[in-house]
Amino acid sequence: MNAPDLPLWAAILVSFFLIAGALVTLLGSIGLWRLPDFYARLHAPSLGATLGTGFILIGSMICFSVLQGRPLVHEVLIGLFVTITTPVTLMLLASASLYRDRVEGNDAAPKKDPAPTEL
Amino acid sequence: MSVAILGWSITVAQVLLTLAMACAVLRFMRGPRAQDRIIGLDTFYVNAMLLLVTLGIRSGTTLYFEAALVIGLLGFVGTVALAKFLMRGEVIE
Amino acid sequence: MTRLKRVLPYPLLFVALLGMWLLMTQSLSTGQFLLGALVAFGGCWTMVALDPPAGRLRRPGAVARLAGRVFIDVFRSNLAVGSIILGSEDRRTHAGFMSLRLDLTSPYGLAVLAIILTCTPGTQWVRYDPSQRVLMLHVLDLVDDRHWVRTIKERYESLLMEIFE
Incomplete structure (x- = not known):
């Protein structure tokens, strides 16, 4: 089991963030498998893309900052890209799927847009 | 001591992420519709990127960071292209 | 203020692009700083050519x-x-x-x-x-x-x- 030699507190902190992030990501992917229809499944990947990615990147930041003795936060870039790109893909997929379901006349999508809810 | 803790937890995280990738692949193979497969593929990309980040932590070099960034961006472009194809590909324009 | 706007039309975008460049190269040396400033400057003027709708960030x-x-x-x-x-x-x-x-x-x-x-x-x-x-x-x-x-x-x-x- 080779791994970088960190002080004990940093090792525990990094381990916590890594396992928490991996668990959240796994939960999102299980949701992708378990949820019943496509529109419900759209919600599952954003678990991994928000909290899962966030936790793992924080763990990586702590690890490399301690290892190199200076703040190393370039993982922020990955986080930024993932946060900006995931909504775009999910929105495109949702509208593409809505369009296809309506063209084919499936029951999965409503025939008309629901009336706006007023307070 | 700390090397052992970190090494084992990285292994656990990698196993969990691999299981997550397996779920995404199952959804990709099962379908039933094209959009289900695409969303499986997109999740697969994100999970693979996270797996690369954990590999980078194990090796202690920042080399894997660039690879993870490239995978994330390519996955985004690929998914957008596929979603666009779903909108246009089956309809005669 | 107007003089700054004439040279640098999107100051916030400039800072963001420069920050991204420095994060990507993982260094704060003068050379990278200058290169990043050049890239960010080019990015700002590309944005002018794209002519996005006006918006402002307040509060x-x-x-x-x-x-x-x-x-x-x-x-x-x-x-x-x-x-x-x-x-x-x-x-x-x-x-x-x-x-x-x-x-x-x-x-x-x-x-x-x-x-x-x-x-x-x-x-x-x-x-x-x-x-x-x-x-x-x-x-x-x-x-x-x-x-x-x-x-x-x-x-x-x-x-x-x-x-x-």
């Missing part, structure tokens, strides 16, 4: 408050969606579509709202109709749609309107 306090709210809501909605995924069969079948009328019209505000709604699992932006100003959402836990309208309007939309309008 940094409101921006900070919105960021804090979104941060908390990401945690909360992750927990909620996680419990739905692992929960029993009938909890997973409450999903449905709903619409609401928005008062927000700024394109940048709408873009940020789209990112917020998608990044909090449980709500998914489906379509926005600018002529009717109606937003269509898909919600995983659609028991009371008024609750969601109230959440979106009070927690996000009011702050976004303060910031962008």
